[in-house]
Amino acid sequence: MRPLRPPGSPRPPAAGSRRRHGSRGRDGTGRPRDRSTRVGPGGYRGRVTAYAAVVLAGGAARRMGGRDKPAVPVHGRPMRDLVLAAVADAVPRVLVGPGGALPADVLVSREDPAGGGPVAAASAGLALLGPGTAVVALLAADLPLLTRPAVGVLLAALAAESGPAAADGVCLVDDRGRRQPLCGVWRVPALRAALDRVAARRAQAGALAGASMRELLGELTVRELAWSAAGPPPWFDCDTDSDVRRAEEWTR
DSSP states (O other): OOOOOOTTSOOOOOOOOOOOOSSOOSSSSSSOOOEEEEEOTTOOOSOOOOOEEEEEOOOOOGGGTTOOGGGSEETTEEHHHHHHHHTTTOSSEEEESOOOSOOTTEEEEOOSSTTOOHHHHHHHHHTTSOTTOOEEEEEESOOTTOOHHHHHHHHHHHHTOOSTTOOSEEEEEOTTSOEEEEEEEEEHHHHHHHHHHHHHHHOSTTTTTTOOHHHHHTTSOEEEEEEOSSSSOTTOOOOSHHHHHHHHHHTO
């Protein structure tokens, strides 16, 4: 992960262009449409709807020596627990990865094979959602700065989307404009259909193992949000020990 800008330094211009990736979309061109917006808490008036949450916790954490990265504490609490707390009102909450001491309502699953990557893990998590679940927060377990208000901004942005051109999901982008797809909310039917298309294209047993999030996003219409609120950025993920120290500095 690249370092964050020091607090108070100028931010890059607000994203406003549309970028196209992948092979499918809803604009009649065969390509998904991306709409970028800068936003902070309270920036949307859309109604926040009921949602589920799937937290992905099965990465190899090679840059942390193979430790159980989601269990690494930030200010004494495992990062996994901080992410689950940010979606405490989600029903259900699903953790994909090693379990451990978790709240009683958290369901636990594992991607097949274990370590098969985020797309396979997302599929395993969605398999535990009921057929009536409309929206899911898809989150990495190493986002110690994620808060419920930040999740609310994403949910409200998705709720504000309507009509045939509505986005399939909304995710934050970092301070360099890079998508953070594991810090986003998604329409469950669209996400399931995208997973099915990726699996069909690979056409083999365990087809989703090793698939990239870029490949999955290529099947979806994505709205990007650039976070502009004061305070720690909720998209900040911890890939190294120095990232963990930085997260603790931000919240000290």
